[in-house]
Ligand SMILES: [Fe+2]
């Protein structure tokens with residue numbers, strides 16, 4: 171797949187017109203279609219960052235698997251963390267259709283050349299954080315991801331459909347967990363409130379910088395990768411969360427939060443973007459820990475990958491014959 | 505570090521009996537057996553399938569998107585292949 175920039179030819183112009191027409195007609199662009207180099211590069215950056223976020227996002231919650239308060243909660247949490255691994259894999263596959271390799275992507279994550287969502291650089295201090303993450307962090311992710319199901323790049327859109335189906339369980343288990351704590355002892359209630367207080371603002375930052383400062387928004391919107399602006403999605407999320415917080419019996423940590431009859435939306439207070447930028451720069455509470463842990467997991471898993479590859483090489487003859495026969499039989503029945 | 509470039513596999517899942525296998529996505533695995541296991545873990549965590557095929561991506565031959573028009577053209581100019589092409593007098597039933 172050529173990504174080098176060559177002088178534009180008449181063919182390129184024709185390809186560009188076909189591409190523009192497909193995007194304008196709301197058709198999907200598929201891997202082997204011609205696409206502008208910048209479109210490809212934007213998608214690789216966005217999908218890779220999204221994939222990295224899914225697998226780094228396993229860490230803050232996995233911290234609590236061994237300390238889950240019941241077998242039921244433990245099984246739920248393991249299933250959720252496993253789902254996040256799956257989301258990462260769907261997304262890495264989607265990125266690979268654009269001509270980048272899996273190893274290359276992981277390498278860029280490990281060396282800090284590609285980013286992941288800064289939300290995962292905050293620590294999970296108590297069990298209630300698992301609930302707050304499910305409700306608010308997965309909730310914000312869903313708000314961001316639902317419009318991506320109609321993104322112009324086919325493999326990304328299809329991965330998002332699968333992810334969104336699974337996210338709804340993530341959000342609901344978090345909400346249920348918080349509700350149990352909120353209705354529990356005063357100490358449990360306070361723990362739930364404290365978690366919401368700490369996760370609320372970082373969750374609002376997940377929608378990215380305000381529209382007037384968002385560097386790539388206009389082009390991504392024109393390409394129909396992005397369907398709504400950052401501020402639009404953030405507002406949607408706030409409006410959804412306010413009544414949900416009320417049902418939880420918890421408050422949101424914003425004195426300026428109130429219904430605005432005229433706008434038909436909730437007003438909310440200013441976001442501390444200096445904090446956001448600091449965390450992105452690498453100065454969040456857990457940046458170092460997350461990447462170190464990721465690298466260690468990768469390095470410590472090397473022998474498994476090597477052993478599997480050696481086993482495959484050793485048995486390639488017999489294994490191929492065996493499964494080949496089985497598949498053929500089934501094909502015959504299809 | 506050694507090369508960990510496991511080959512890519514395309515995964516097809518039959519969601520239930522009576523339906524054909526449909527493409528679910530792709531994954532990396534060292535061999536067919538691992539590909540099947542990984543596919544089970546990745547694409548059927550919620551009972552999405554009763555049967556899985558895995559095929560090395562390198563074994564797939566695809567039509568080129570560049571020759572889309574001429575390649576599929578033979579089917580475009582044969583409206584008589586569709587039942588709606590034919591005019592049947594009103595009142596004629598079961599046809
Ligand atoms: Fe996820």
Ligand SMILES: [Fe+2]
Nearest residue numbers: 254308337340
């Ligand atoms: Fe999730």
